[in-house]
Amino acid sequence: MATSRDDFIIAIRSAFLKKSTQQKFSLLSLLLVSISIIILSNLNFKVIKYLKIGLNEVVYRSSFLVSMPENFAKNTFFEIKEYSTFYNDYKKNRKELEQFKSNYVSNEIMQFENKELKELIDDFVSSSNKILAKIIVDHKSPYLKSIIINKGSKDNIKIGTNIYDQSYLIGRVIEVNYKTSRVLLLSDLNSNVPVTIAPQNIQAIITGTGKNDGKIKYIKGDFSSDLSEENIIYSSGTGGVFKSGIPIGKLKTNKDEPIRNMSVQFYSDFSQLKYVFAEIISKKDIEDLEQVITQTDTIDSKLKILEDEIKIIEDTNLKFLEENESLKFEINNLNTQISNLKDQVFLQKEEIDKFNFDEKEFEFLRLNLVYGHKCRKTFLNSSGFKIDTLEYRECVLNKGIID
Amino acid sequence: MNVIKTNNYFFKIYSFLPIILLFLSVLNEFDLNYLNLKYFSFNFPFILIFFFTLKDLKKFDYLLVFIAGLLNDIVVSLPLGMSSLSYLLICxxxxxxxxxxxxxxxxxxWFYFLFVISLINSINYSILSLFFSYELILAYYLVNTFFTFVFYIIFVSIFKLYLKGLND
Known part of the structure; x- marks a missing residue:
């Protein structure tokens, strides 16, 4: 018995301490180092933190390069799979597209309304900017569903930054390096997202299952009878980690299962991600804005004076313009008046002319009565003129005297 | 093999092939997860480390195994030192x-391998859930252990061919 125990101790000692010819370190020393690293990383020790940050950048890039052949094989596999279902997908997509088109207009209006209301409620104006990021590592092990993207603190990515596939929420940033970041996907076991189940507006928390779907972890109240396959899930924004109103997925119900086991089918397929969008949000509180205003008071007052000056000049210009306009209008009126008067004068002249003509005619008729017989050509008066001729008229006006 | 041995450069690469494979596998996390087979996964570095340290391959340095563990922790986002501890326990x-x-x-x-990986996965699970509050599914660990155990015999036959080539 004693010999057996001695053999065991010798074997253990040998295993821990003996270094073979080419081994530089004994297993015991390396084991102690790794245990101390684990303890120090658990205590957030600075050296370990910096060591990890330093290694992250190198390892992520190396992992991307090393994964290239496998990724190529993987993509080829998926492409072949896609080709086999291409026609059916096309038909399905066409149907969906028609549906989406009809919903698009009303959605746009709702979005604008939402934006306005959110600004009113939150008391801040948020401006978001989505930047495109490439996935460099997507090793989704059964224990952790995460991806590495090629954007980091250099691109204003922060811990908690929301990550999207198109407009669907897929996760948040949990680790930021200078040029890379790790994104925890919604399908991870450690992911918890406060959501709203529409259209009933039921508040719940969903978590990942470690596979490609999620499940309801907590639901406020007993609403199991109200839920159906048509329910859609979007982020509620509770807690401030995720932005509100971002579509996440659809509810998959099973009548036999209790509410807690209801699964969530995500809109985005996490196994097919190549590029994602990271949302950079900049907030400006109204209070902060006021503070900034007081700090820049002098500049503001100067600007105000200049603005006033500009305003006065603009007002004067405006008045001149108005005056010009009124003068132009007056000129036009006067011109019209003149033309009217001219017309009137012309008419009066015509009248006068007419009157003058009538007077002459009257004189002719009067003389014609008296002297007409002297000028008319008759049997006895052969030197007379024919009536209605010019000579006759002249004769009458000359009081019957024939030249 | 004589051709390889005459060319010193190629022989060096050939002799370091297991360690190169170890680094590639930790960086690439080659586990065929994208096939989306339910629960399917296996741990290739465990098989590799177990076999070559058991055969006492001189080029399979413990320090390199330790570094490979650190890299694996970064790739799969485990607490730094966890994989190194697992790999060294195998050693x-x-x-x-x-x-x-x-x-x-x-x-x-083969059966000793099953015992070792079961023990190491248990230690792993305990540390992660007790000290780091990771939410883990035990079924995944069990399935992973099972497939790693099954695949061991397949990979061992390939590794034996490699060793034969190296010794010849």
């Missing part, structure tokens, strides 16, 4: 097993 187990074995047998190695 200790194989070293002990080598010392006590008089007549090596493939079947014995």
């Amino acid at each position: 200790i187990a194989t070293s002990y097993f080598r010392n006590i074995t008089i007549r090596p047998s493939g079947i014995k190695d």
Whole structure:
């Protein structure tokens, strides 16, 4: 018995301490180092933190390069799979597209309304900017569903930054390096997202299952009878980690299962991600804005004076313009008046002319009565003129005297 | 093989092939997860480390195994040092097993491998859930252990061919 125990101790000692010819370190020393690293990383020790940050950048890039052949094989596999279902997908997509088109207009209006209301409620104006990021590592092990993207603190990515596939929420940033970041996907076991189940507006928390779907972890109240396959899930924004109103997925119900086991089918397929969008949000509180205003008071007052000056000049210009306009209008009126008067004068002249003509005619008729017989050509008066001729008229006006 | 041996450069690469494979596998996390087979996963570095440390391959340096563990932790986002600890525990187990074995047998190695990876996965699970509050599914660990155990015999036959080539 004693010999057996001695053999065991010798074997253990040998295993821990003996270094073979080419081994530089004994297993015991390396084991102690790794245990101390684990303890120090658990205590957030600075050296370990910096060591990890330093290694992250190198390892992520190396992992991307090393994964290239496998990724190529993987993509080829998926492409072949896609080709086999291409026609059916096309038909399905066409149907969906028609549906989406009809919903698009009303959605746009709702979005604008939402934006306005959110600004009113939150008391801040948020401006978001989505930047495109490439996935460099997507090793989704059964224990952790995460991806590495090629954007980091250099691109204003922060811990908690929301990550999207198109407009669907897929996760948040949990680790930021200078040029890379790790994104925890919604399908991870450690992911918890406060959501709203529409259209009933039921508040719940969903978590990942470690596979490609999620499940309801907590639901406020007993609403199991109200839920159906048509329910859609979007982020509620509770807690401030995720932005509100971002579509996440659809509810998959099973009548036999209790509410807690209801699964969530995500809109985005996490196994097919190549590029994602990271949302950079900049907030400006109204209070902060006021503070900034007081700090820049002098500049503001100067600007105000200049603005006033500009305003006065603009007002004067405006008045001149108005005056010009009124003068132009007056000129036009006067011109019209003149033309009217001219017309009137012309008419009066015509009248006068007419009157003058009538007077002459009257004189002719009067003389014609008296002297007409002297000028008319008759049997006895052969030197007379024919009536209605010019000579006759002249004769009458000359009081019957024939030249 | 003589051709390889005459070319010193290629022979060096060939002799370092297991360690190169270890680094590639930790960086690439080659586990066929994208096939989306339910629960399917296996741990290739475990098989690699167990086999070559058991066979006491000189180029398979413990320090490099330790570094590979650190890289694996970064790739799969585990607490730094966790994988190194697992890999080194395999090294200790194989070293002990080598010392006590008089007549090596493939079947014995295989079942000893099952015992070792079960023990290490249990330690892993306990540390992650107790000290780091990770939410983990035990079924995944069990399935992973099972498939790693099954795949061991397949990979061992390939590794033996490699060793034969190296010794020739």
